[in-house]
Amino acid sequence: MMKLASPKSKTPTGKKASRKRLLQGKHRQKVGRRQSRIKHSERKQARLENGERKNVLNRIIENRLIKEISYEQYRDKVRGVYDGPQGAILATCSMLSLHTPLGDRMFRERHFDLRGAKNILDVGSGAGQIVKHVLKYADTRADITCFDLSHEMLRRARNRLKDDRPRLVVADLASLPFGDNSFDTVTCGYVLEHLPDPRDGLAELARVMTPGAQMLLLTTEDNFSGAWTSRMWRCRTYNRAELRRTCTELGLRWDKELWFTKMHKVFRAGGICVRLVKE
Numbered sequence: 001m002m003k004l005a006s007p008k009s010k011t012p013t014g015k016k017a018s019r020k021r022l023l024q025g026k027h028r029q030k031v032g033r034r035q036s037r038i039k040h041s042e043r044k045q046a047r048l049e050n051g052e053r054k055n056v057l058n059r060i061i062e063n064r065l066i067k068e069i070s071y072e073q074y075r076d077k078v079r080g081v082y083d084g085p086q087g088a089i090l091a092t093c094s095m096l097s098l099h100t101p102l103g104d105r106m107f108r109e110r111h112f113d114l115r116g117a118k119n120i121l122d123v124g125s126g127a128g129q130i131v132k133h134v135l136k137y138a139d140t141r142a143d144i145t146c147f148d149l150s151h152e153m154l155r156r157a158r159n160r161l162k163d164d165r166p167r168l169v170v171a172d173l174a175s176l177p178f179g180d181n182s183f184d185t186v187t188c189g190y191v192l193e194h195l196p197d198p199r200d201g202l203a204e205l206a207r208v209m210t211p212g213a214q215m216l217l218l219t220t221e222d223n224f225s226g227a228w229t230s231r232m233w234r235c236r237t238y239n240r241a242e243l244r245r246t247c248t249e250l251g252l253r254w255d256k257e258l259w260f261t262k263m264h265k266v267f268r269a270g271g272i273c274v275r276l277v278k279e
C-alpha cells in the first residue's frame with residue numbers, strides 16, 4: 001500500500017522554514033542575475049550581427065562622406081579622387097601594402113581558382129592590380145572584361161598591363177551595362193566600399209553571373225585599419241556578419257573566407273576576403 005507523507009514532514013516550521021525561504025530567495029536572485037547576463041550577451045551579439053560597430057574610436061575615424069551626400073554627388077567625388085594624384089599612386093600603394101604580392105599568391109595557390117573560367121569580369125579594375133593576376137593565371141582563351149568608374153584609371157591600367165586582351169569599359173557598379181548570366185567568374189577588389197548600400201552592387205553582380213559562378217570579393221572591414229582606409233579613400237567599411245547576411249539574401253552563398261596569410265587570420269587583418277558562389 002502506498003504511504004502518504006504527513007503534511008507535517010512537508011512543511012517545515014520555525015527556524016527551518018525561514019532558512020529555507022532565505023535560501024530559495026538567494027537562489028532566485030542568482031538565477032535572475034545569470035539570466036540577465038545571458039540576455040545582455042545575447043543582445044550584444046545581436047547588435048554586432050545587426051552591423052552596429054564595436055568600437056567608438058573606429059566610428060570617429062571612419063569617413064562619413066558616403067552617408068552625407070547623394071549617391072550621384074558621392075560618385076563624382078570618388079571619380080575625382082581616382083582620376084587625380086591619389087589614383088596615380090594606387091598601384092604603388094597596393095605594392096607597399098603587399099596586396100599585390102599577396103593577391104598573386106592567392107591566385108597562384110588556387111585559393112581562388114581561375115582554371116576553367118571562360119568569361120571573367122573584373123570590377124573597379126583601378127590600375128589593373130587584380131587583372132594582372134587574372135591574365136597570369138586564367139586560361140589564355142578566357143574572355144576578360146574590366147570596368148571602372150574612372151576613365152583615367154582604365155587608361156593607367158592599359159599602360160601598366162601592356163596587354164590588349166582585356167576589354168575595358170567605363171561603368172558604374174550600381175548599374176552594369178552587361179546582360180544577365182554573362183560571367184562565370186567575377187573578381188571585385190575594394191570597390192564595394194564605394195557604394196552606400198552594398199545591395200545595389202551585389203544585386204547587379206548576381207544578375208550578370210551565371211548560376212554556379214564564383215566571385216572573389218575583397219572589401220574594407222569595420223576595424224581600426226579599415227577605418228583609416230576609409231579616411232584615405234573616402235569609402236565606407238563593412239561589418240562581416242552584416243555583409244554575409246546581405247550576400248546570402250541576394251543568392252550569393254558565402255562559400256569560403258580567405259586570408260592573405262596565417263598571420264592575417266590570427267589578427268583578423270587585411271579586410272574581408274571571401275569566395276562567393278551564385279546559387
Ligand SMILES: C[S@@+](CC[C@H](N)C(=O)[O-])C[C@H]1O[C@@H](n2cnc3c(N)ncnc32)[C@H](O)[C@@H]1O
Nearest residue numbers: 082124125126129148149150172173189190194
Ligand atoms: C581601391 S581601387 C581597387 C582597384 C583594384 N580592384 C584592386 O583590387 O586593387 C577602387 C577602384 O574602384 C573604382 N570605383 C569606385 N566606385 C566605383 C563604382 N561605383 N563603379 C565602378 N568602379 C568604381 C575606382 O575608380 C577605383 O579605380
